[in-house]
Amino acid sequence: MVTDLGPVIRTRPKLAVWKFASCDGCQLTLLDCEDELLGLTERVRIDHFLEMTPAEGADRERAQLDGRGPYDLSLVEGSITTAEDAERIQHVRRISRYLVTIGACATAGGVQALRNFADVDDFLAAVYARPEYIATLETSTPISAHVPVDFELRGCPIDRRQLIEVITAYLAGRRPQISHHSVCFECKRRGTTCITVAHGTPCLGPVTHAGCGAICPAYGRGCYGCFGPSSKPNLRSMVAQLRHDGMSERDVQRVFRTFNAASPEYAPVPDLAAEERQGPPA
Amino acid sequence: MSTDADVHASQPPASDGLVMGKDGMAALVDVLIRRGFTVVGPTARDGAIVLAELRSADELPYGWGVELEAGRYRLRERPDGAAFANAAGPQSWKSFLHPVRVREWSADRVEGELVFTADQDTPPRYAFLGVRPCDLRAIAIQDRVLTGGAYRDSGYEGRRSGALLIVVECTEPGATCFCVSMGTGPAAGPGYDLVMTEVVDEDGHRFWMRSGSQEGAEILAELPTRPADPETRETARAGVTAAADRMGRTMPEADLRELMAGTLDAPRWDDVAGRCLTCGNCTMVCPTCFCTTTEDVTDLTGDHAERWRLWDSCFDLDFSQLHGGPVRASSRSRYRQWMTHKLGTWYDQFGSSGCVGCGRCIVWCPVGIDITEEAAALHDWTQSGTSASASAPEPP
Ligand code: SF4
Ligand code: SF4
Ligand code: SF4
Ligand code: SF4
Numbered sequence: 001m002v003t004d005l006g007p008v009i010r011t012r013p014k015l016a017v018w019k020f021a022s023c024d025g026c027q028l029t030l031l032d033c034e035d036e037l038l039g040l041t042e043r044v045r046i047d048h049f050l051e052m053t054p055a056e057g058a059d060r061e062r063a064q065l066d067g068r069g070p071y072d073l074s075l076v077e078g079s080i081t082t083a084e085d086a087e088r089i090q091h092v093r094r095i096s097r098y099l100v101t102i103g104a105c106a107t108a109g110g111v112q113a114l115r116n117f118a119d120v121d122d123f124l125a126a127v128y129a130r131p132e133y134i135a136t137l138e139t140s141t142p143i144s145a146h147v148p149v150d151f152e153l154r155g156c157p158i159d160r161r162q163l164i165e166v167i168t169a170y171l172a173g174r175r176p177q178i179s180h181h182s183v184c185f186e187c188k189r190r191g192t193t194c195i196t197v198a199h200g201t202p203c204l205g206p207v208t209h210a211g212c213g214a215i216c217p218a219y220g221r222g223c224y225g226c227f228g229p230s231s232k233p234n235l236r237s238m239v240a241q242l243r244h245d246g247m248s249e250r251d252v253q254r255v256f257r258t259f260n261a262a263s264p265e266y267a268p269v270p271d272l273a274a275e276e277r278q279g280p281p282a
Numbered sequence: 283m284s285t286d287a288d289v290h291a292s293q294p295p296a297s298d299g300l301v302m303g304k305d306g307m308a309a310l311v312d313v314l315i316r317r318g319f320t321v322v323g324p325t326a327r328d329g330a331i332v333l334a335e336l337r338s339a340d341e342l343p344y345g346w347g348v349e350l351e352a353g354r355y356r357l358r359e360r361p362d363g364a365a366f367a368n369a370a371g372p373q374s375w376k377s378f379l380h381p382v383r384v385r386e387w388s389a390d391r392v393e394g395e396l397v398f399t400a401d402q403d404t405p406p407r408y409a410f411l412g413v414r415p416c417d418l419r420a421i422a423i424q425d426r427v428l429t430g431g432a433y434r435d436s437g438y439e440g441r442r443s444g445a446l447l448i449v450v451e452c453t454e455p456g457a458t459c460f461c462v463s464m465g466t467g468p469a470a471g472p473g474y475d476l477v478m479t480e481v482v483d484e485d486g487h488r489f490w491m492r493s494g495s496q497e498g499a500e501i502l503a504e505l506p507t508r509p510a511d512p513e514t515r516e517t518a519r520a521g522v523t524a525a526a527d528r529m530g531r532t533m534p535e536a537d538l539r540e541l542m543a544g545t546l547d548a549p550r551w552d553d554v555a556g557r558c559l560t561c562g563n564c565t566m567v568c569p570t571c572f573c574t575t576t577e578d579v580t581d582l583t584g585d586h587a588e589r590w591r592l593w594d595s596c597f598d599l600d601f602s603q604l605h606g607g608p609v610r611a612s613s614r615s616r617y618r619q620w621m622t623h624k625l626g627t628w629y630d631q632f633g634s635s636g637c638v639g640c641g642r643c644i645v646w647c648p649v650g651i652d653i654t655e656e657a658a659a660l661h662d663w664t665q666s667g668t669s670a671s672a673s674a675p676e677p678p
Binding site: 036039040042043164165167168169171172174177179180181182184185188189191192193194196197198199200203205206207220231232233234236237238240241 | 327328329330332353354355356372373377382383556557558559560561562563566567577578579580581582583584592593595597598599600611613645646647648649
């Protein structure tokens with residue numbers, strides 16, 4: 001079958017990569033796209049990406065001029081943990097047509113959101129010799145808590161293929177093919193024998209957002225939830241099962257307190273874990 | 283509730299059959315490979331009896347049995363060395379006949395024109411070694427679903443039409459099996475090319491073999507066999523008959539289709555929804571679940587596109603996503619869709635039950651939700667007298 005499409009009109013959208021409180025792993029995923037990188041630069045102009053910019057010289061200075069926008073597509077890594085960053089994300093949003101957050105920090109607050117459950121001053125006093133030099137907020141919050149976000153890509157770090165899919169979908173003007181179901185879907189599609197059922201290994205797969213391709217169970221390790229919660233997770237049943245598979249109340253609490261600790265879906269976990277210890281309410 | 287007429291209608295009359303030893307099994311795999319088949323059968327791997335391509339009969343799970351319970355699967359060594367004294371494992375034959383991922387077509391932009399190319403891979407000729415009677419019925423059911431109606435899946439047809447089915451009758455049902463309730467086992471129904479019954483006793487380790495097709499008979503003729511003696515036949519038959527009395531699970535004695543239609547508002551659905559993780563494992567392991575989704579992928583150049591089809595499940599929120607949201611948002615409505623489809627509306631759609639009683643969904647559910655237990659609870663509810671009061675339809 002042949003369809004005449006007429007002439008193809010192409011522009012090269014401008015891409016920017018932004019960093020907030022994060023480890024850089026997610027934005028480095030972009031450089032990790034070795035096979036696709038040249039093709040990518042033919043389709044987009046990477047205008048602002050410090051990780052890809054020489055440490056000194058004119059390019060560096062140009063790249064550091066944050067006000068240069070507007071950008072067609074902004075990839076935002078990291079969470080908001082300082083007053084300056086809370087300002088800066090407003091600016092990034094203003095100069096970005098389409099804003100995609102990448103990774104657990106940007107979408108859920110990251111592991112640094114553990115501070116949300118404690119007193120940040122205690123941490124400062126314990127870690128820094130001169131805590132008064134540190135200006136930080138009480139909480140670590142996702143980008144979506146500050147500005148409207150057009151698409152959120154999960155993972156700690158994000159999956160390379162999913163990043164390419166999000167950019168490709170953006171270029172084609174379609175919705176990215178990113179599923180919100182559980183890791184179990186990917187685990188079964190991959191043909192892995194379920195390690196919970198066959199070995200009794202605790203696994204967060206049933207309540208965890210797909211995207212990684214179910215890597216951990218394929219290597220005999222339980223999923224530990226680095227993509228955060230799947231859509232409408234049943235945490236009550238999951239917590240009961242983890243306890244049944246031998247995890248202590250404390251272990252259950254801790255396994256949900258990692259990269260996506262501040263995901264609202266996980267909020268009931270401590271109570272559910274305690275309930276399991278006391279037996280379900282009559 | 284039979285779909286037998288749909289598949290391989292004519293079976294040659296069963297003879298007394300032949301008997302072969304383990305050397306015969308080794309020869310069988312060799313003959314199949316020599317005849318150009320891709321042989322797929324059970325093998326012990328990663329703590330389970332999985333289905334994989336076999337290069338020799340040595341890879342069969344000789345000496346491995348299984349211990350099954352809701353949400354639990356364990357391999358157990360068997361001192362008798364039997365290869366098939368175990369029940370359905372984590373995969374089913376649909377992994378090969380109706381694969382997880384299939385490319386349907388690709389499209390390229392060539393000098394301003396869009397050119398579509400249908401994917402026409404030549405499927406291998408599969409020989410499935412060790413198909414359980416419940417799974418033989420499951421294949422017949424997928425035949426009806428995927429090729430028996432107005433819209434035929436030509437890819438499935440291609441893979442299926444070349445497939446040789448070597449059935450093994452069950453003598454060691456698992457604690458989660460209920461093929462007797464569903465009328466699918468433990469003896470083989472029609473549709474096989476070869477059927478075997480494994481016997482291990484003081485007279486040795488042997489297989490009672492019968493053919494069900496011309497091709498099956500030809501293959502059998504190439505193997506080192508001897509005429510079946512009455513003792514072997516009797517022992518084999520007795521083993522299968524005894525298995526029928528040792529089913530680990532049973533469905534309630536009721537018309538399951540009516541039971542499903544009459545209990546849509548039962549409070550039990552809320553109860554199971556409280557336990558269900560909507561993880562989709564039950565549909566993925568079910569040998570008859572056929573649902574798929576499509577993914578259109580483009581590459582970075584924008585000049586190349588592909589349409590892929592991959593397994594989906596009614597437990598996925600996106601499965602019923604329309605503009606404005608999913609039709610089945612609650613886990614109650616999703617679990618109910620799965621179970622009522624398997625046991626009820628499948629009859630309306632395809633003229634049979636969608637469940638063959640293999641027990642996989644019970645074993646591989648991480649929280650051990652048991653379709654027979656849920657059916658029994660619904661049945662109890664209809665008997666309890668409370669059901670009559672709950673007639674107002676609830677939103678999904
Ligand atoms: S191993 Fe984990 S992710 Fe895989 S099916 Fe089992 S519970 Fe789900
Ligand atoms: S519903 Fe469960 S028992 Fe029935 S055929 Fe499917 S997996 Fe097997
Ligand atoms: S039970 Fe669900 S996944 Fe299975 S065939 Fe029916 S709708 Fe499809
Ligand atoms: S019934 Fe079990 S396997 Fe099926 S979706 Fe619910 S929790 Fe998962």
